[in-house]
Amino acid sequence: MIKKIPNQVKEVLEKLESSGFEAYIVGGCMRDLIMDRNPKDWDVTTNAKPEEVQKIFPDSFYENEFGTVGVKVEKFVENGNSEREHDVVEVTTFRIESKYSDKRRPDQVRFAETLEEDLSRRDFTMNAIALRIKKFDFKIIDPYGGQKDIEKKIIRTVGNPHERFDEDALRVMRVVRFHSELGFEIEKNTFEAIKKYHGHMEHIAQERIKDETVRIILSDNPAEGIDMLHKTGLLNYVIPELEKGVGVSQNRHHIYTIYKHSILALKFCPSKKLEVRLASLLHDIAKPQTKRGEGLYATFYNHDHVGARIARKILERLRFSNDIIEKVSLLIDNHMFYYNPDEVTESSVRRLIKKVGLENIKDLIDVRIADRLGSGVPKAKPYKLRHLEYVIDKVSHDAISVKMLKINGDDLMKELKIAPGPKIGAILDVLLSEAIEDASKNNGDRLLARAKELEKEDLGKLRDMAKEKIEDKKEEEDKELKGKHWVK
Numbered sequence: 001m002i003k004k005i006p007n008q009v010k011e012v013l014e015k016l017e018s019s020g021f022e023a024y025i026v027g028g029c030m031r032d033l034i035m036d037r038n039p040k041d042w043d044v045t046t047n048a049k050p051e052e053v054q055k056i057f058p059d060s061f062y063e064n065e066f067g068t069v070g071v072k073v074e075k076f077v078e079n080g081n082s083e084r085e086h087d088v089v090e091v092t093t094f095r096i097e098s099k100y101s102d103k104r105r106p107d108q109v110r111f112a113e114t115l116e117e118d119l120s121r122r123d124f125t126m127n128a129i130a131l132r133i134k135k136f137d138f139k140i141i142d143p144y145g146g147q148k149d150i151e152k153k154i155i156r157t158v159g160n161p162h163e164r165f166d167e168d169a170l171r172v173m174r175v176v177r178f179h180s181e182l183g184f185e186i187e188k189n190t191f192e193a194i195k196k197y198h199g200h201m202e203h204i205a206q207e208r209i210k211d212e213t214v215r216i217i218l219s220d221n222p223a224e225g226i227d228m229l230h231k232t233g234l235l236n237y238v239i240p241e242l243e244k245g246v247g248v249s250q251n252r253h254h255i256y257t258i259y260k261h262s263i264l265a266l267k268f269c270p271s272k273k274l275e276v277r278l279a280s281l282l283h284d285i286a287k288p289q290t291k292r293g294e295g296l297y298a299t300f301y302n303h304d305h306v307g308a309r310i311a312r313k314i315l316e317r318l319r320f321s322n323d324i325i326e327k328v329s330l331l332i333d334n335h336m337f338y339y340n341p342d343e344v345t346e347s348s349v350r351r352l353i354k355k356v357g358l359e360n361i362k363d364l365i366d367v368r369i370a371d372r373l374g375s376g377v378p379k380a381k382p383y384k385l386r387h388l389e390y391v392i393d394k395v396s397h398d399a400i401s402v403k404m405l406k407i408n409g410d411d412l413m414k415e416l417k418i419a420p421g422p423k424i425g426a427i428l429d430v431l432l433s434e435a436i437e438d439a440s441k442n443n444g445d446r447l448l449a450r451a452k453e454l455e456k457e458d459l460g461k462l463r464d465m466a467k468e469k470i471e472d473k474k475e476e477e478d479k480e481l482k483g484k485h486w487v488k
């Protein structure tokens, strides 16, 4: 274990000790070391006051009220931030928590005299373990049985869970985040206390809820994490819209309720990208309110478009970035794209690419795979979608935008002596819609010859012609039709 501690961190400890202070490795990095995981940041706790720490490390910075000094060290974090010139070891003076009147942060920071006091304010037993290195020896200080809990894979609060959650509401989200990141179970009293204190979530800033939710979604067990939010009552404060699908049945194409299907789609999402995982979880978010009828023949028309709007609202509320919001709503809006390998034409695939963008196609397919695998229907065959990837590859060099046509506006003006004006754009749009239908039409001579014919039409007619024969057929509708004609 000692071998895994980077020299840069050991040097920080040694410098503090040789200046007459106590210094310990503590918190998440100790937990990760014991579990043989790679810590992503290194925390040190000490009885030196922030000013004293700064004196020992002149190149350090102290920019907060919580007694944490950032000590700059030579880079050592694997896959760390490559733009940074140095890494940082956080050195925090022993602290004891005073009252949290707003359930978010201590009213004031009080420094403590002993390590034991400092460990007592930490959230979970697995995070309240300290390590001191002395020359060739080391000592683990573990007053709350953290090592045993790590071995048993249990998350347990330090002290009475009711008091600890009452002090700081964010801890309830941290439990669930650690449950999904580490795959640990939640100790019974800790679990009961979360259920009791879920109302405190109202005191937590949306950004903090977002940060923990993102970590749940990107963890190895995201579905278990979201389901734990549900079981503890926290989901009502994170994505209450998902609760509306609990217990709501679907139709003959589904064996699971809307809620269960959403969770399973997240579970089976083949992508590690945040946007794709979010879209998988939220793709059917509008099904509860778009449901019409009951039983085997219930329908959910437009749930994709309504869902894209609801997802946008959810993500805005949680303060996600615009990029994420746009991408997730695009994926949800288009998740019902029609695909049947026996019928699909290259032109319909070109239209799909034009609509969602080539750069988003792979992610859209991943959402569909998540949807299929999460539906639990035996005939779900995601391999068919791999055929779509093949067709996409095949047509990906075909023209799907005016820019990709073999001629441009200048050519029309020069070769055909067409005067500048809106007609040029309209002619190009018609040429594009025809090339989408038949890729062989994207050929310089053929385009020029066709443009000559088109020039005779007036602007209004050209605009009508350019309007694609929108084939917005959806799998949902297709299934309904087949259901009507062939089933029974």
Ligand code: ATP
Binding pocket: 026, 027, 028, 029, 040, 041, 043, 121, 122, 123, 124, 127, 128, 168, 170, 171
């Ligand atoms: P990770 O770095 O993987 O998120 P971590 O446990 O290191 O996990 P940090 O947020 O880095 O989490 O916090 C470092 C340590 O500070 C924790 O291990 C814990 O001892 C303590 N801590 C963090 N947040 C809280 C809190 N809300 N209440 C009590 N102690 C906390």
Ligand code: MG
Binding pocket: 027, 028, 029, 041, 042
């Ligand atoms: Mg940490």
